[in-house]
Amino acid sequence: MADTRKIDSVLLIDDDDIVNFLNTTIIRMTHRVEEIQSVTSGNAAINKLNELYAAGRWPSIICIDINMPGINGWELIDLFKQHFQPMKNKSIVCLLSSSLDPRDQAKAEASDWVDYYVSKPLTANALNNLYNKVLN
Numbered sequence: 001m002a003d004t005r006k007i008d009s010v011l012l013i014d015d016d017d018i019v020n021f022l023n024t025t026i027i028r029m030t031h032r033v034e035e036i037q038s039v040t041s042g043n044a045a046i047n048k049l050n051e052l053y054a055a056g057r058w059p060s061i062i063c064i065d066i067n068m069p070g071i072n073g074w075e076l077i078d079l080f081k082q083h084f085q086p087m088k089n090k091s092i093v094c095l096l097s098s099s100l101d102p103r104d105q106a107k108a109e110a111s112d113w114v115d116y117y118v119s120k121p122l123t124a125n126a127l128n129n130l131y132n133k134v135l136n
Contacts, residue, residue, distance in 0.1 A: 004032070005135050007060045011052075012038035013045040013076065014065035014096065022121045023063065023096075030127055042071020046079060058087050060134045063094045063122070066104055077113050088113065092133050096120050 010033050012020050020038040027033050037059070039045050045064075052058055066073035073095055080093075094116040095108050108117035115133060118126045 003132070003135070005131075007033045007131055007134055009033065009035040009037065009057065009059045010061045010063065011045070011048065011059040012036065012063050013042070013068075013073075014038070014063075015040050015068040016065070019065070019096075019120060026122050026124070027127060030124065030131075032127075032131055042068055042073075042076045042079075045076055046071075046083070049080075049084060053084065053087065058090050061092045061094060061130050063096050063118075065120075066095055066097045067099060074107070077111060080113055092116065092130055094118055094126075094130060096122070 010027055012023050014020050014023070017040060020040065024036050024038060027036050037048065039048050049058075064073045064076055071079070077093070080088075092115045093113055095104070095114050096118055097104055098120045105117050108114045116126070116130060
C-alpha cells in the first residue's frame with residue numbers, strides 16, 4: 001500500500017519562476033504536501049526563513065538551486081550554518097541543479113547540511129525519497 005502521509009511544508013528557492021512553477025506543480029500532483037512556498041533569490045530565502053522561524057513554521061523540505069545570481073545555493077548553505085544552526089535537523093535540504101559539474105555533487109555529498117542532490121526538475125521518484133526521509 002502506498003504511503004499517503006503528508007509533509008507539512010516545502011520551500012523552493014530558485015531564481016527561475018518557471019522552474020518554481022514546474023516544481024510546485026509536480027509537488028502538488030503527489031498530494032502529499034500541505035503547503036508549498038517559493039522564493040526567487042537567496043535574499044528572499046533568508047527573509048522567508050526568518051519569517052518562518054519566528055512563526056514556528058520551519059519547512060520540512062528546503063529545495064535550493066545552486067546557481068543563482070546574488071547569493072547562490074552554496075552561499076545560502078553557509079548562511080544557514082550561521083543563522084539557523086538550531087534548525088539543522090528540522091529539515092531535509094535538497095540542492096537542485098541543472099549543472100552536470102561533478103564538483104557540485106561531490107561538494108553536496110561532503111556537506112553535513114545537504115541531504116540530497118537532485119537534477120532539475122524534481123521528479124516523483126526524487127520527491128518520494130525526500131518524503132520518506134522526512135517521515136521516517
